[in-house]
Amino acid sequence: MSITVERADLVRVRLPLQHAFRTSSHTKQHLDHILVRLTAGGGAVGWGECASPSDPYYGPESVDTCWPMLRDRFVPLLLGAEWTTPDEATATGARIRGNEFARAAVDMACWDLWTRVSGTSLAVALGATQPTIEAGVSLGIEPTLDDLLDEVARHLDDGYRRIKLKIAPGWDVAAVRAVRDRFGDITLQVDANGVYQRADTPLLRELDEFDLAMIEQPFQPADLMAHAQLQALLRTPICLDESIDAAATVDTVLHLDAARVINVKVSRLGGLGPAKQVHDVCRSAGVPVWCGGMHEFGVGRAANVALGALPGFTLPSDVSGSDKYYLEDVVDPPIRATAGRVPVPYDRPGLGHDVVEDVVAKYTVAREVICAS
Ligand code: OSB
Numbered sequence: 194m195s196i197t198v199e200r201a202d203l204v205r206v207r208l209p210l211q212h213a214f215r216t217s218s219h220t221k222q223h224l225d226h227i228l229v230r231l232t233a234g235g236g237a238v239g240w241g242e243c244a245s246p247s248d249p250y251y252g253p254e255s256v257d258t259c260w261p262m263l264r265d266r267f268v269p270l271l272l273g274a275e276w277t278t279p280d281e282a283t284a285t286g287a288r289i290r291g292n293e294f295a296r297a298a299v300d301m302a303c304w305d306l307w308t309r310v311s312g313t314s315l316a317v318a319l320g321a322t323q324p325t326i327e328a329g330v331s332l333g334i335e336p337t338l339d340d341l342l343d344e345v346a347r348h349l350d351d352g353y354r355r356i357k358l359k360i361a362p363g364w365d366v367a368a369v370r371a372v373r374d375r376f377g378d379i380t381l382q383v384d385a386n387g388v389y390q391r392a393d394t395p396l397l398r399e400l401d402e403f404d405l406a407m408i409e410q411p412f413q414p415a416d417l418m419a420h421a422q423l424q425a426l427l428r429t430p431i432c433l434d435e436s437i438d439a440a441a442t443v444d445t446v447l448h449l450d451a452a453r454v455i456n457v458k459v460s461r462l463g464g465l466g467p468a469k470q471v472h473d474v475c476r477s478a479g480v481p482v483w484c485g486g487m488h489e490f491g492v493g494r495a496a497n498v499a500l501g502a503l504p505g506f507t508l509p510s511d512v513s514g515s516d517k518y519y520l521e522d523v524v525d526p527p528i529r530a531t532a533g534r535v536p537v538p539y540d541r542p543g544l545g546h547d548v549v550e551d552v553v554a555k556y557t558v559a560r561e562v563i564c565a566s
């Protein structure tokens with residue numbers, strides 16, 4: 194079966210948040226992501242999501258860099274090309290370096306299109322085996338420790354079984370201690386998003402006494418040596434997120450013993466194909482992985498659910514129900530966690546969740562159509 198994409202719609206969608214996000218600089222009431230809708234000759238449609246943050250603080254990309262990369266680079270390379278597998282489709286963009294969030298949107302849309310045309314579910318096509326995935330939540334820095342304790346209590350009440358706390362200088366040991374003291378032996382882990390310096394090693398060692406499931410990305414992404422040196426001092430596993438830009442980096446990380454757990458993200462790695470590769474490398478090395486997220490809308494979230502059901506995903510994910518974040522989502526059926534688990538839609542084609550175009554239209558702030566010339 195061969196597929197040729199003839200048209201791509203880029204849609205910038207702004208979904209209102211359930212609870213405003215506070216960052217160090219401002220408060221956000223909504224998030225903008227780019228949905229990519231591909232139409233093949235014959236009319237079949239596939240959807241992908243670019244879940245880049247608005248600001249280039251997690252990585253170098255932003256929504257505003259992804260849009261022209263999609264419009265002027267990834268989409269024109271794909272349009273008119275004949276392909277038979279998603280890997281062949283995304284190979285059209287292989288010469289482009291970096292820009293993984295933009296690349297991931299096209300990759301995901303090609304997987305959705307391909308599995309819909311072939312009448313299989315994305316989960317089956319990827320080789321997923323788990324009936325449900327374990328949902329976890331990622332909680333941000335709160336104004337006070339009492340606010341944090343309330344947030345943790347609320348999510349435990351909602352059935353989530355694993356809690357991840359964002360930490361940063363000034364919001365680390367005391368926050369972890371407060372949560373441990375109050376909630377006992379829940380599965381607890383922390384994520385620093387690379388904000389500590391090597392000189393903070395004594396402080397990071399203090400976290401070792403709290404039986405954390407892992408410490409995620411303490412140092413900046415390129416500093417694998419610092420992670421290896423810290424891992425040698427800790428009993429708690431280090432997990433890498435931002436550092437893992439490709440399967441090849443996993444080899445280096447494992448060789449250095451710079452981490453003992455890997456966070457696999459479709460968005461950060463440039464799509465489902467490369468994310469599966471990282472899963473496969475870790476699985477054959479016996480290294481546990483879990484599925485991370487970027488606050489995806491339903492399209493990207495559905496891709497995370499399918500990926501997160503692969504057999505090597507043995508640790509709880511950051512994939513929660515989309516109602517944790519959004520008042521209304523773009524897919525039907527909605528993605529929900531029940532008793533801390535999200536079901537995997539093996540019996541539905543493609544992503545397993547259909548995009549509701551009326552909802553997309555309601556929240557669209559920009560749209561551009563690119564056709565094969
Ligand atoms: O580091 O895992 C991260 C969100 C934006 C940027 C970075 C990260 C995150 C999350 C969100 O932790 C997890 C989710 O999608 O719920």
Ligand code: MG
Nearest residue numbers: 384409410434
């Ligand atoms: Mg992270």
